[in-house]
Amino acid sequence: MTAWNQHAREIAACMRRLYQRGLTTTSGGNISVRFEQDTILMTPGGTDKARIKAADIGAMSLHGERLSDFKPTCEAEMHLAIYRARPDIGAIVHAHPVTASAFAAADCPISNRLLCESYVILGEINLVQYQTLGSPQLAAAAAAAAGKYNCLLLQNHGALTMGSNLLQAFDRLEVLENAARTTLICEHLLKAPARLIPAAALPELQALQPNQPPPEAG
Numbered sequence: 196m197t198a199w200n201q202h203a204r205e206i207a208a209c210m211r212r213l214y215q216r217g218l219t220t221t222s223g224g225n226i227s228v229r230f231e232q233d234t235i236l237m238t239p240g241g242t243d244k245a246r247i248k249a250a251d252i253g254a255m256s257l258h259g260e261r262l263s264d265f266k267p268t269c270e271a272e273m274h275l276a277i278y279r280a281r282p283d284i285g286a287i288v289h290a291h292p293v294t295a296s297a298f299a300a301a302d303c304p305i306s307n308r309l310l311c312e313s314y315v316i317l318g319e320i321n322l323v324q325y326q327t328l329g330s331p332q333l334a335a336a337a338a339a340a341a342g343k344y345n346c347l348l349l350q351n352h353g354a355l356t357m358g359s360n361l362l363q364a365f366d367r368l369e370v371l372e373n374a375a376r377t378t379l380i381c382e383h384l385l386k387a388p389a390r391l392i393p394a395a396a397l398p399e400l401q402a403l404q405p406n407q408p409p410p411e412a413g
């Protein structure tokens with residue numbers, strides 16, 4: 196099996212897993228992986244996310260040329276713009292998980308300081324101001340917001356996570372939704388902001404964070 200086919204199988208399996216976990220809808224969400232420096236493999240548009248298979252995965256150049264016969268997702272340029280801005284990124288997962296998306300719509304921050312896992316895996320979370328889905332403006336805003344963050348909330352749209360590989364990007368999407376649910380439950384229980392991990396304990400957790408992004412990449 197070629198490396199391309201192996202990546203395509205992993206992308207399709209990851210997309211089905213995202214759907215099965217209830218983290219996106221049948222039509223929503225897209226995943227991409229940097230295959231070579233200038234070649235991005237990605238999920239197509241208009242495909243049932245529960246049934247997507249390796250043969251559905253297509254390839255685009257970093258600057259938007261189709262390198263295989265497929266219909267790119269309408270968010271292709273958002274992925275490509277982020278890869279151009281962040282040479283350190285190897286994979287992107289974009290989906291519409293309900294709780295994280297609700298926080299993005301409500302303009303409420305998701306706390307990454309309620310659970311050690313959230314702080315270590317997510318780092319800081321950045322908000323992308325509302326832009327129409329599939330638009331060049333959304334692509335530009337997401338790429339600008341990605342600067343030194345691996346987790347983005349897209350206002351009135353959903354979430355996007357990045358990683359050095361697909362598993363890391365997927366893990367961040369899942370942990371982001373868990374952090375949103377944890378924030379919601381703590382705030383409901385306490386009727387007030389929950390107790391954060393003490394600031395003095397953070398350096399110890401920072402030492403456990405993988406792949407610190409460059410301070411101001413792109």
Ligand SMILES: [Zn+2]
Nearest residue numbers: 223224290353
């Ligand atoms: Zn979307």
